[in-house]
Amino acid sequence: MAHINAHYNKLAAGYLFPEIARRTEIFLEKHPGTRVRKLGIGNTTEPLTPAVIKGLKAGVDKLASPETYTGYGDEQGNKLLRERLALYYTERGVSLSSEDFFISDGAKSDSGNIQSIFSSDSIAAFQDPAYPVYVDSNVIAGRSSGFNKDKEEYNNFVYMPCTKENNFIPEVPDQKVDLIYLCSPNNPTGAVATHDQLKSFVDYARKHKAVLIFDAAYAEYISDPALPKTIYEIDGAKECAIEINSLSKFAGFTGVRLGWSIVPGDLIIEGTTPGEVRKLWNRRQSTFFNGASNIVQEGALAVFSKEGLQESKNLVQYYMENAQTIREGVESVGMQAFGGINAPYIWLEIPSGLTSWEFFDKLLLETGVIGTPGSGFGPAGEGYFRLSAFGHHKDIKAAVESIKNNLRL
């Protein structure tokens, strides 16, 4: 008799974004014809840029001829792409080998799967609030005995609260943990860790032989040159940190699907020699995955061409104008906003004591704007609300106008 993996029963709620979609659907059934403006899920809206379109089409053309057709690709991804990525990091002063890179179908897959190469009794620490995949994947892997409804926390996990008081960047844990998930620029708070803050985590990880899992998916949204764009800018990070990144938000690849993980050969954990953890991730990936689409990998190479990089930077700039519009708009009606400077998310403090799901319903009802309740990202997200800067300028402006005109604070 087959049984389900009972760890799934411990999950406190459905995955966040499907839940938002469900509530929106119910709202639209009750209020048909309402013009809904989606600032919830961080979904890109602007077309791929000309250089990328050209690269993708060249990728398709290659498959039309027997001379250039390719089937299964290199195990860790297109070698040219891995070399180009290594070079891109070199340009930031970081030395990595193309063998350290693993091309994937996106940061979500890597964020979810990376925990599987570590022992099931690992103690995991998370920023609170955080992207739900980190927590959910560890629950499903059995690292929590269950959800504590009073604390709104999963047992056995270490939460690192990100609050107004610490500018949404936590201190290192005051206990020993094995895996630490960090996301900077942060989803959902929009906060960016400084060099010194990241250094404290690298020092902690090296001292305790913990592993940092660093999600840099929003790195290209950093405009302040003093802020680190990769964990490997920090001395010693190659011994303790895995980085995950993606073209979703940099180049509009949310639907196209391409990401990469970096497991440096230098990384060591308890009982391993250099190269062993990287080899383990290779074994995981070559057993459960057959590579990102060869067409998409050609598109990714085009992103890192001279034209592609310039166009992608313009795309980031486009969304960051939205971030400014949103931030100024919500501040103009007296709300306190964080983020949105070096990140495409604005983190609103909810006025008047509403829960974040109550504010979700109120905002939708009064303004037609859909955002993401902070509590969906963890207990310390309660009292906050995420607005995403991904959208057409005119839609974002209309949403902000609707907030200004219709939200009753």
Place this chain on the structure above:
Amino acid sequence: MAHINAHYNKLAAGYLFPEIARRTEIFLEKHPGTRVRKLGIGNTTEPLTPAVIKGLKAGVDKLASPETYTGYGDEQGNKLLRERLALYYTERGVSLSSEDFFISDGAKSDSGNIQSIFSSDSIAAFQDPAYPVYVDSNVIAGRSSGFNKDKEEYNNFVYMPCTKENNFIPEVPDQKVDLIYLCSPNNPTGAVATHDQLKSFVDYARKHKAVLIFDAAYAEYISDPALPKTIYEIDGAKECAIEINSLSKFAGFTGVRLGWSIVPGDLIIEGTTPGEVRKLWNRRQSTFFNGASNIVQEGALAVFSKEGLQESKNLVQYYMENAQTIREGVESVGMQAFGGINAPYIWLEIPSGLTSWEFFDKLLLETGVIGTPGSGFGPAGEGYFRLSAFGHHKDIKAAVESIKNNLRL
């Protein structure tokens, strides 16, 4: 202190195909300039067909304009594609809902991941020999206490030997098991299960509330109309079977990446009501995966157009001519061959008592032909050798000529 997932240490060998690549590389270092002919990995070689190229390009074009650009897609995959797939099954007399379909990046991912929704104490049964991903993913999930070197088997697993005596289709297990992996047409043996044989497994599964995981990746290679192309042709299969399929071998998508899994709403296991297992797989996929590339999904829709289907059938015919060439060639030198009639794999009986890795080395040295040692697929594969029909006609002919002229039997 982080530790690795120690289940990885139980794996008896590296993943099979990287191991073949490694041995080939060593061979070429020792014998530089040798013309190597790859009949090992089942990697497609013929270009994508015109209808598919057109569909993929239209998919790229959609992303070039704000009016048609799409980001994150539908949770279980492009709805049009899921509806088209459901219709394709209807045309085979099988009634499934589009909600039963989950579009993925390929059958390898689905084959590896599907076990994760079942409890870790599930007893899994495998055809022996079998595609290594089934066994490896269950080892990594902790369902075996380790590898027994004397028996060449993993502890706790149930092996269903596929031998000359049973025409490479096993009987149902004589003990209670929870998960049964079946692949028909079979990789590696090329055997195809009859309706009655599949019915015995469906009956077993319903009786014991076990789940069949049916890999139909080679279904389109069946030309005999009496042989089932999907498990759902068997009455009752919707209550007990999950099917996995892919465009890799049907439409040349090995590098393009698209597959699908089917978890019928009717499927029930111990303690669940209809729909629950499907919902569980949805939760797994929506947590760890963000969908197949939208470009690739447009290409998949084109495969199922009228022109696309005809062209794909021609592609299958092309490879099946290779299968005939290989089978006739090896038989002409006195070897016994199986498969290759309704499947793109020829399963050779190795003469003269060599192990299958010894035969690998001998074949490579004497003929330059690379195949896959049967033992790489499980202990009952020892004494056998897989040749793949994927290749250009001229290369396959040259390989077969080399076997005829140079292999010393």
